[in-house]
Amino acid sequence: MRRAALLATPTTERTLNAIVSRIRDIDDSIRKQVFLHSLPQIPHPRVLTIVQRERILRTGLGDREAAVKDAAQALALKWFDALDGDLVKFLETFDLVGGDVAEQTLTAMFAGRPALLDAISFEGGYFLPGLCGQWFR
């Protein structure tokens, strides 16, 4: 799938696998396209399988292009917001025991949104470091 074709292809159920397969494309501009424009169109992280999510993040965060890395970081934060801004819920979408992509992702998120660190609290049942920095017991 070349760049023009990719640009013209909306991310849908049908096209998802083909788009995800491009995350390791040799062409920098294709990868940028995928991370900046195609993947953010995914309506919710749970549309993907755990393997897909992990592969996307691991590949994106480890990319040699800064633009792709940043886009992957933004994608992680977008998925986090889609999961109610609940870090525990977000972590449940990973295989923690099996690999270190969750670690990589969290680090990128803390770097990308420092307010997260300030809002974290380990009291009560759970916390919700969303935009308002609210948290619940």
Add this chain to the structure above:
Amino acid sequence: MRSVLKVDTFFPDFVDNGFVDTDTPGDYWDSLTPEKAFLARAFTEYCVKTKHEARVEAVLPVVTALAFRIQTSFNTLIEHSKQASEYQEEHNPFEASPNRDANWEAEQLDLEFIVDQLFKIAVNLDYGDEIGRRKMFILVREMISQKGLPEGLVPGCLDVLRKLTPSERDYIRLVVEVIQVMRDPGIDMDQEPVSPCMVLHPTTHLA
């Protein structure tokens, strides 16, 4: 099968003195899951790495409270381990149910993972308080001595032990002691001279 001692004799004053408030409903640390333990650990390490130690101190439990959590998580793990052996004793292994075994296996991994994450948090705490330091030391020293401690947890446990021993020399002596007692439970540590050489030259060890 050798029964594993539960580590429950070391903190009798905790709950009685209201040291740890176990009445708080929905306390984060009361209901640890792999994700919650992981988050606390990753957060701690990130803050330490980026020189935000104050944040860590503000948000993590104090040493004695964390030690209590490690103890309870470890006890939960041991209880869960016992379930497997009890099941094996009652059932014909040729009739083993793969689903049940897989579930048990997954749960066991989760429980181990939680304890390991807590060890990694413990390594990053401030041990300025002598009482706290002592309690954590007694706990991990006991844990490392237990044959029931899963292999995967040994490195994490040793890391905490190392953090809490004043010098490398003391640390080595301590580990040698533990190994000697494990090999020969009848040994009276007050009588035996401790020689670090026993560890460094395994060919000369006791038969």
